[in-house]
Amino acid sequence: MTDMIAKDGVEEETVEAVKSLSGEYKYGFSTDVEMEYAPLGLTEDIVRLISEKNEEPEWMLEWRLQAFERWKQMEEPDWAMVDYPKIDFQDIYYYARPASMAEEKPKSLDDVDPKLLETYAKLGIPLKEQALLAGVEAPEGERKVAVDAVFDSVSVGTTFQDELKKAGVIFMSISEALKEHPDLVKKYIGTVVPQSDNFYATLNSAVFSDGSFVYIPEGVKCPMELSTYFRINAENTGQFERTLIIAEKGSYVSYLEGCTAPQRDVAQLHAAVVELVIQEDAEIKYSTVQNWFPGDAEGKGGIYNFVTKRADCRGDRAKVMWTQVETGSAVTWKYPSCILRGDDSQGEFYSIAIANNFQQADTGTKMIHLGKNTKSRIVSKGISAGKAQNTYRGLVSMHPKAANARNYTQCDSLLIGDKCGAHTVPYIEVKNNTARVEHEATTSKVDDDQLFYCRSRGMDEEEAVALVVNGFCKEVLQALPMEFAMEAQALVAISLEGSVG
Amino acid sequence: MAVSQPKLEGAANLAAHFTVPTGAKWANDTRANALSVFNAQGAPHKRDEYWRYTDPSALTAVPTAPAALFSNDEAPMFDGIDRVRVVFVDGIFDADQSDDLTLSGANIETLADVTGADIHWAKDLYGQLEANGQNPVQRPLAALNTAVADQGLVIHVTAKCEKPLAIRYVHSNENSDAVVHHVIKIDEGAEFTLLESGAGAARFNSVLEVDVADTAQFHHVRTQGRDHERKTVTHMFGRLGRESVLRSFTMTVNGVLTRNDAVLEFTGDDAQATVAGACAGDGTGFHHDDTVFVTHDSVNCESRQVFKKVLRNGATGVFQGKILVKEDAQKTDGYQISQGLLLDDNSNFLAKPELEIYADDVACSHGSTVGAIDDDALFYLISRGVPRKQAQDMLVLAFLAEAIEEIDNEELAEDILNRLAAWMERR
Numbered sequence: 030m031t032d033m034i035a036k037d038g039v040e041e042e043t044v045e046a047v048k049s050l051s052g053e054y055k056y057g058f059s060t061d062v063e064m065e066y067a068p069l070g071l072t073e074d075i076v077r078l079i080s081e082k083n084e085e086p087e088w089m090l091e092w093r094l095q096a097f098e099r100w101k102q103m104e105e106p107d108w109a110m111v112d113y114p115k116i117d118f119q120d121i122y123y124y125a126r127p128a129s130m131a132e133e134k135p136k137s138l139d140d141v142d143p144k145l146l147e148t149y150a151k152l153g154i155p156l157k158e159q160a161l162l163a164g165v166e167a168p169e170g171e172r173k174v175a176v177d178a179v180f181d182s183v184s185v186g187t188t189f190q191d192e193l194k195k196a197g198v199i200f201m202s203i204s205e206a207l208k209e210h211p212d213l214v215k216k217y218i219g220t221v222v223p224q225s226d227n228f229y230a231t232l233n234s235a236v237f238s239d240g241s242f243v244y245i246p247e248g249v250k251c252p253m254e255l256s257t258y259f260r261i262n263a264e265n266t267g268q269f270e271r272t273l274i275i276a277e278k279g280s281y282v283s284y285l286e287g288c289t290a291p292q293r294d295v296a297q298l299h300a301a302v303v304e305l306v307i308q309e310d311a312e313i314k315y316s317t318v319q320n321w322f323p324g325d326a327e328g329k330g331g332i333y334n335f336v337t338k339r340a341d342c343r344g345d346r347a348k349v350m351w352t353q354v355e356t357g358s359a360v361t362w363k364y365p366s367c368i369l370r371g372d373d374s375q376g377e378f379y380s381i382a383i384a385n386n387f388q389q390a391d392t393g394t395k396m397i398h399l400g401k402n403t404k405s406r407i408v409s410k411g412i413s414a415g416k417a418q419n420t421y422r423g424l425v426s427m428h429p430k431a432a433n434a435r436n437y438t439q440c441d442s443l444l445i446g447d448k449c450g451a452h453t454v455p456y457i458e459v460k461n462n463t464a465r466v467e468h469e470a471t472t473s474k475v476d477d478d479q480l481f482y483c484r485s486r487g488m489d490e491e492e493a494v495a496l497v498v499n500g501f502c503k504e505v506l507q508a509l510p511m512e513f514a515m516e517a518q519a520l521v522a523i524s525l526e527g528s529v530g
Numbered sequence: 531m532a533v534s535q536p537k538l539e540g541a542a543n544l545a546a547h548f549t550v551p552t553g554a555k556w557a558n559d560t561r562a563n564a565l566s567v568f569n570a571q572g573a574p575h576k577r578d579e580y581w582r583y584t585d586p587s588a589l590t591a592v593p594t595a596p597a598a599l600f601s602n603d604e605a606p607m608f609d610g611i612d613r614v615r616v617v618f619v620d621g622i623f624d625a626d627q628s629d630d631l632t633l634s635g636a637n638i639e640t641l642a643d644v645t646g647a648d649i650h651w652a653k654d655l656y657g658q659l660e661a662n663g664q665n666p667v668q669r670p671l672a673a674l675n676t677a678v679a680d681q682g683l684v685i686h687v688t689a690k691c692e693k694p695l696a697i698r699y700v701h702s703n704e705n706s707d708a709v710v711h712h713v714i715k716i717d718e719g720a721e722f723t724l725l726e727s728g729a730g731a732a733r734f735n736s737v738l739e740v741d742v743a744d745t746a747q748f749h750h751v752r753t754q755g756r757d758h759e760r761k762t763v764t765h766m767f768g769r770l771g772r773e774s775v776l777r778s779f780t781m782t783v784n785g786v787l788t789r790n791d792a793v794l795e796f797t798g799d800d801a802q803a804t805v806a807g808a809c810a811g812d813g814t815g816f817h818h819d820d821t822v823f824v825t826h827d828s829v830n831c832e833s834r835q836v837f838k839k840v841l842r843n844g845a846t847g848v849f850q851g852k853i854l855v856k857e858d859a860q861k862t863d864g865y866q867i868s869q870g871l872l873l874d875d876n877s878n879f880l881a882k883p884e885l886e887i888y889a890d891d892v893a894c895s896h897g898s899t900v901g902a903i904d905d906d907a908l909f910y911l912i913s914r915g916v917p918r919k920q921a922q923d924m925l926v927l928a929f930l931a932e933a934i935e936e937i938d939n940e941e942l943a944e945d946i947l948n949r950l951a952a953w954m955e956r957r
Contacts, residue, residue, distance in 0.1 A: 110886075432875075444887070445890070449888075451887050452887060453885040454882070455881075455884075455898070457882070459872065459878065459879045459900040461875050463902055466898070466900045466901070469895070470895060470896050471893075471894070471895040472895070474891055
């Protein structure tokens with residue numbers, strides 16, 4: 030909770046009203062589903078157990094064990110501007126799944142525990158095909174969204190399977206993909222984010238329990254947007270999902286990812302890995318709305334979000350676009366990156382990171398320009414309120430062979446209140462003279478004139494701030510798919526509740 | 531995190547290579563403290579965050595690699611202006627070549643004399659600003675300097691000085707390994723200009739501590755010598771009082787390795803500071819690093835960092851700048867620009883312009899650009915009959931001029947620009 034000091038002309042009652050609203054996390058319910066846990070802690074046996082539960086091929090187990098061996102030798106990174114109590118990696122459940130799924134995977138969504146479906150309904154993700162936002166029955170022209178939902182450690186259902194199958198698109202949980210398309214998984218997993226990449230990625234490689242797998246064949250434009258919803262429900266569990274998306278030559282896919290977790294006063298760990306492989310002329314749009322539980326207004330609990338996301342533009346003219354709206358998590362450590370290997374390939378990164386109360390976010394991107402005429406664009410908007418710390422950390426690297434490469438970076442920070450911090454740590458490495466790099470960063474507070482203007486037209490301070498902040502983020506919000514943009518806009522306002530007063 | 535073995539060994543070797551001078555008790559204590567800080571930190575290493583772009587091994591090698599002397603027929607820098615001239619040869623004060631150390635408005639002494647005196651005002655300043663500047667970023671070579679330096683000037687400025695003090699560092703021995711430490715205390719309302727020039731030694735380590743009191747002004751213009759093989763590491767630690775002004779400009783041409791650290795702290799309100807640099811680097815050996823750390827801890831202060839680097843034939847330019855705005859430093863205006871101009875595809879520009887801000891009513895911005903010479907501008911000049919080489923030089927000079935403009939003394943600015951033009955032609 031931020032310090033609520035009644036300013037001149039503000040009624041005490043108003044302050045109270047704002048107080049009662051603030052810090053409330055609307056997704057903070059937990060679902061009472063019977064869970065099956067693996068034993069607490071992490072040992073080789075747990076890794077074996079996870080692999081066995083998922084009925085994985087032998088090579089996958091070997092791969093996991095290799096990662097586990099490596100992880101034991103690694104040290105937790107400490108360079109990010111985040112401060113949190115040391116994580117006891119032996120005090121976490123590495124695998125939890127609803128008991129109803131323990132015996133046998135549900136054959137169809139109808140077999141899924143209704144309580145689970147209810148959870149997703151509460152989240153506003155209608156899982157069932159007929160209940161979808163833009164379902165089969167939807168009027169012509171409306172967009173369809175296929176959803177894969179991951180509940181704690183396992184995937185509960187993927188909608189629209191049939192229609193996707195017709196287009197040749199494979200969209201399923203990675204555990205299913207390991208059974209049905211083991212060769213594809215084997216060919217690509219770990220080729221973008223290697224096992225040894227970093228502490229959390231290595232941990233994920235050893236213990237990832239589920240996630241999404243997408244394969245778009247050559248020349249196919251995925252007929253609908255694909256979406257995954259991640260939810261951590263069980264207490265004291267870590268969620269380690271792994272997403273792998275492969276876009277073959279000339280294909281296109283737009284992928285949406287959303288995350289929530291119940292309100293708990295013990296911090297929970299989330300360490301995901303996302304790998305994107307983009308071949309010649311292909312394009313992936315990857316949008317994230319991350320709204321993990323940020324901890325309460327006193328900074329208790331919340332999700333530690335340590336995520337490794339990377340896109341590899343392997344072919345010429347490959348294109349990737351990361352868009353993220355980061356409003357949740359107690360601690361965020363996330364740098365979606367682009368390796369621009371193919372000539373003329375393009376990477377874009379649009380980010381809104383909002384930190385309120387005691388949240389800490391250290392996020393940014395890496396643009397590695399290897400190929401000729403590669404282009405990248407970074408637009409990062411950081412908003413700090415309450416006692417939060419928000420850091421942009423990024424790298425733009427132009428390798429000697431990246432002739433005529435271009436980068437434009439803009440990172441703006443907005444401070445709301447005088448107890449928060451906004452930091453910018455860009456690294457710029459240019460080793461080619463035909464490359465052009467431009468970097469701009471500004472830090473400022475919410476403009477008084479703009480606030481005054483809004484307030485003089487009858488808005489209350491909170492509405493006014495939300496409007497100004499939405500304006501500040503506009504460039505990024507515009508990069509989101511439409512349905513997401515609406516949600517994100519509302520989320521921006523919700524996240525800032527209680528930040529003024 | 532534990533300090534790695536190579537860092538500790540590096541520190542031990544360097545410490546054994548130099549001797550810690552003895553003098554008055556306070557000086558001995560300060561030196562002993564600095565030495566223990568240095569030994570605890572270890573020598574800088576390529577794996578340290580603040581050395582990631584600059585390999586410090588040439589600065590930590592024992593003994594230092596020799597550097598060939600560079601002969602030229604140019605008139606020494608700043609010779610044309612009225613000043614008090616002081617000469618250091620291979621880092622040793624040379625009284626014969628220097629003017630009398632008298633300057634109205636200032637009291638100038640040598641470090642050796644001062645550290646021998648039991649009672650001296652420098653007791654509260656020598657090594658103190660350096661020690662403050664060790665946090666949050668370690669600067670082991672500055673701590674080493676404080677521990678082993680017995681050469682330098684100690685200057686107390688009590689009024690506005692009528693002319694500048696110009697220090698010339700002569701490099702005359704191929705194997706010289708110099709450590710120089712200056713302390714300057716500028717009283718309230720006083721004003722002082724320091725000019726520095728020359729390569730100094732085969733390896734040159736300098737620390738400059740400047741305490742600028744309320745409403746005082748410090749002006750600093752420096753050129754770093756053209757000796758191709760010299761290695762230089764300099765540190766400036768500045769503390770700024772209320773309504774004070776600090777302006778520092780450095781021009782660097784050649785030299786195999788240059789690292790200029792500037793660490794400034796605003797302690798009084800309404801003060802202003804500028805740190806600027808222009809650098810022209812030529813050749814694979816050339817490596818130039820500007821590392822600046824500005825801390826705002828008072829209200830309504832303004833800081834500017836302006837750095838321009840022209841690089842060719844495999845030269846490397848580095849800029850690491852940081853603006854830290856503490857919680858109560860409201861109304862801060864922080865500005866930072868770093869630009870690299872790469873004249874060929876072997877050269878590198880590496881930058882890390884950082885902002886760390888804890889106050890909300892601030893306007894801080896930074897910009898960084900890297901690119902080649904603008905083809906359109908070049909074409910324009912050539913189409914008007916300017917030969918290509920000359921056209922390119924004109925554009926390079928225009929690019930660097932923006933940093934040189936940060937010098938507020940026109941005569942000095944012009945002198946530097948003219949010399950630069952001459953250097954461009956001859957290398």
